[in-house]
Amino acid sequence: MIGLKSVPSPIGGLCIRELGGAVIIITETGDELHSLDETGSFIWRNIDGTLSAGDIVDRLCAEYDVERSRAETDTLMFLETLEDKNLITV
Numbered sequence: 578m579i580g581l582k583s584v585p586s587p588i589g590g591l592c593i594r595e596l597g598g599a600v601i602i603i604t605e606t607g608d609e610l611h612s613l614d615e616t617g618s619f620i621w622r623n624i625d626g627t628l629s630a631g632d633i634v635d636r637l638c639a640e641y642d643v644e645r646s647r648a649e650t651d652t653l654m655f656l657e658t659l660e661d662k663n664l665i666t667v
Contacts, residue, residue, distance in 0.1 A: 579630060579656045581649065585665045586626035602664060611662065616641070620655055624665060630656055 579585070587593075590605030600618040602611040613621055619640060623633045630652060637648045659665045 581631035583667045585624045
């Protein structure tokens, strides 16, 4: 289970493109495409293997007008989804 101290990293072999502020992720095999909305794209850009989930929440709260508790819940759920889709490791 991902927690606020977890440090997510993108897996290798992904093709990442940005189109109009949205992040598009294509798997190495090219058989899956993931399009992230504005908030998901912001979180993805902060997944660098050095920032913890809590650090990402801090940045999210600084960038957007969102309550910390909601930012924590939503970020952790999003990171778990990315891990389930084999786009990140923790």
